[in-house]
Amino acid sequence: MDYRRGVVTGESVWRAIVLYGANSATYKFSFGETLLQVAATGRTHVTLDELAPPYAKLLCEALKRHDRQGIATNSRFLDACRAFNVDEIDQDTLHRRTVQYGFANVIDAFPQLSGTPAPVRFYEDRRRSSTSPGLVLRDELVELALSGHAPVLGVETTARWRLVETAWETGVSSALLTPELVYDPESQDLLLQIGQRRKSVTGVVAALSGYQDGRCAYCDQAMAQPVVEHVLPWKLLTRRWNGPDVDAIWNLVLSCRPCNDAKRDRAPHEDWMPWLEQRNNDLIESRHPLREVLMAQTGETATARHAFLRLAYRRATELLPVVWTPFRSR
Ligand SMILES: [Zn+2]
Incomplete structure (x- = not known):
């Protein structure tokens, strides 16, 4: 940020x-x-x-x-x-x-x-x-x-508050549980899943917006209407995808509508990927429950998370080799 x-x-x-x-x-x-x-x-x-x-x-x-x-x-x-x-x-x-x-x-x-x-x-x-x-x-x-x-800061504060209180209420921060934040495309909510229990926590747009300073993940322009974006495309799930769950928070970012339209079902160029790695590290720094969720999904250390992302990217581009190059104006 x-x-x-x-x-x-x-x-x-x-x-x-x-x-x-x-x-x-x-x-x-x-x-x-x-x-x-x-x-x-x-x-x-x-x-x-x-x-x-x-x-x-x-x-x-x-x-x-x-x-x-x-x-x-x-x-x-x-x-x-x-x-x-x-x-x-x-x-x-x-x-x-x-x-x-x-x-x-x-x-x-x-x-x-x-x-x-x-x-x-x-x-x-x-x-x-x-x-x-x-x-x-x-x-x-x-x-x-x-x-x-x-108003935007108010919405972001509320989202952050919900995440923190849910973590405490469910005991996520005790680190004995491996929580997942699952994305529900229909409601655009993040659902906290622990074992068989699923609980709606907060809207994904409000939860992620502050970590991007309200700017598009790809072109860095202020977003009028943020769109929830799968970095490694959701389309992978219709292929022989044997990588990690792409519907999880490590793979979700917010983009502007033009970038979302332009990207379609492609992965971004690998030069862009460090942005996602940094964003995920930022989420981890923000502590519970994002820290616990991201570490459980992608690795305990920055080195492990780097390797996780590279492997997921390599597998994704083997199945969908044509990539999209984001246009960053600055
Ligand atoms: Zn954009």
Whole structure:
């Protein structure tokens, strides 16, 4: 993605924060959503009292979907949200506990990437200010929230959240299970398959879009309408294909419509293949469940994954020898 390849924008840093890095709880996702919502109103200063209602609401809703929203078994904030969901505490009590416990780590942790401060700062922490305590929302955040990117980032955050909570709920990150993310072309959803169980997790477009910075995998142009693309063509399944499952996430990318139309049932030229290898390594860096899924499907190490991809490519082009050369304008 851009941020990692050198071009730093508010949008790419936001994606890096949301899509990559350690999660010990899903607070990051609800906090990010809340920040975008508040910043979209044009506010430049906000108190914890004002952030608390939308922030707690998102986590209360999340807990109704999946009770597991973190690695720790004990969180006073999540317990307050659970208690609110079953009418054990009222709105005022939830509000007080959110302000008291809900922001303890997330305000410090959110702007960190792998333990170092992100190159774009979205807010300044003024919780200890004696005159106006709260957060100062910087121009970078307000601009992002008011830009056309905000809805897309929201959709990507939701997709990432679903993947993470599904991983926790099903125990994928325990690494004892070999999960698969299976693509369902009809619903365009990713289904998590563990043994005989299949569970719809999230839309494949939303799950993959952020890792391509919203750009076509082949021509690198911004995609108006992303199309789900099998890199090694789906048509292989109608031949004597004895390679790995091409309907799996390692082989799925998003492309623009013109590239999709042009490629048809061909594999891309092998010069393009390092892009896929890098993308898969990016997904692995984003951790559960993508990490576990990709490693189970394609190999534990970068070297093993490189060999896996080369072999799959060689077999595919033996059956379908005519390849397509993507046109990259930059
Ligand atoms: Zn394209």
